[in-house]
Amino acid sequence: MNSSEAQKLLETFKILAANFLHFYCNFCIINVEIPFPGDVCFRVYNESIVINAQPYERRSNMQLEKCKQRCMQSQNGIYNCRSFVYDFADKVSLQIFRKNSSFLAYFENLKLLHLYLHNLNGRNINAICDFYTHQGDKLPAKLLKYYEHLYLEPTFADGCDFEYASRELSSTELLNVLTSNNTNQEICEKGKVAKFLETQGFKLDSANRVDLKGYNLDACSDACTNNINDKKDTFGCRSFDYHGNGCSLFGEAAVPTGTRQLKQDFHTSYYEKICIDANLMSNECQNVRRFPQMLLVGFAEIVVTARSLIECFENCLKSRQSFGTNCTSVIYFYEELEQNCILNSENRQTQRNLFVKENIDTVDYFEINCPLRKRKKVIDDLVFRS
Structure with missing residues (x-):
């Protein structure tokens, strides 16, 4: 076999491998610069992630079709899905489409393809979906090349709402959702x-x-x-x-x-x-007012790191005991790992003009509904007992 014949055979193999993957996996992209046209409901970019932006939701152990379905079903709430990033997490997934020049490399990658498809059908891929309320190229967000990731945008083409959003979860999937930790x-x-x-x-x-x-x-x-x-x-x-x-x-x-x-x-x-x-809330105080995507600007008394929303809120309830301050409202940033809990000395009632919307980070603002006098007595009792 001369060099030209070998090159022709290599190109034929490339086409066969591409068609093979396309048949089994319609979201894998050969040309990383151009969105794959096979799905009219989503534009898909290979090896791309979003930077300078925070997702409003992260889901793990989901197949790509379920991520698409979830995005299309999230169009009428507080957070409307305009894009998401799919992280394969296992290293087999998209390695088969990195540039290789040898016939042997493509032959070996066919084994990887077989393993990948086996994992896909067996749902063994530990994939992660990050959902965003905007497209990835809308400033300040940017798209960045990154291996083992797909970036997708819904096209909202005719029929796509029926194709994805109208699908019902199976009884097993519904049970998993209802009992998730x-x-x-x-x-x-x-x-x-x-x-x-x-x-x-x-x-x-x-x-x-x-x-x-x-x-x-x-x-x-x-x-x-x-x-x-x-x-x-x-x-x-x-x-x-x-x-x-x-x-x-x-x-x-x-x-x-x-x-x-x-x-x-x-x-x-x-x-x-x-x-x-x-020990932190009186019986008279049953409800806590929550304001999604709202902030109180300029009155951060204490900023701490909290492992959860509950820990952050409890820091506010015991602020006089722990910090010697009177926390009247609290802000929690869900995606931040450090300095994510802000205890305020004021609230939206006392500083209405500084109570503003937040459109980038996923955040909630909270207030206690019960009168401050009753709340003060509960905290004073804690201080006295300590």
Whole structure:
């Protein structure tokens, strides 16, 4: 075989390998500079990530099709998916399409391709999806070349909402979602009590609910706290919607701590169960006002590192004991690993003009609804006992 024949055979092999992968895996891209045209619902860029931006949600152990489905189903809440990055996490995935010039390299990579497809069909790939509310090339965000990653944007072409957003989860997948572990516990451990984060003007976007008609707010709160439905059967409640005619209990929670989106509804309030140290909040104080994507600017009394939203909020409740300050509101940045918890000496009531929206980082602002006098007494009792 002369050199020209070998080169022709190599090019033929490249085409066969590309077609082989295309047949089994329609999201893998040969030309890293051009989006793959095979999926009319998503533009896909190979070996690309987003920098200078924070995702509003991260999901692990998801196949690409499920990430696409989740993005298309997240178009009507607080966070609307405009792009996401898919991280294969295993090193087999896209190595087969790095530039190689030898026939032997392509022959060996065919083995990698076989292994990759086996892992794909067996769902053994430990993939991660990061979802964003904007496109990756919108400043200050930028696209950066990076191995083992795909960047995708929904095209919103005709029929795509039906193709992806209308798909229902299987019963097994739904069970996994409803029982997934996170910071919102169905039953609080010893020494903690259930309280609720109250988000006014929103409802949970979920059809998997237990409706309690004619219940007032206290009765709905008790039902969710005690994990029972209207028939007094056990129900793992993590949140509920309340409106004038009753409430709906959910075994799910909203992002960023849960998996569901919130929808605006001015006649409804959303309540999410959390577990707080029993010594930190009085019985009169059952609900904590939550304001998604809001900040109070200029009144950070203390900035600390918290491992979770609950730890951050408890730092505010015991601020007088721990820091000698009076925390009246708290801000928590979900994606930051350090200095992510801000304890404020003022709140939105005292500084309305400095209560502003945050459009880049995933953040929540919280206030306690009960009067400061009652709250002060609880904290003073803690100081006295210490």
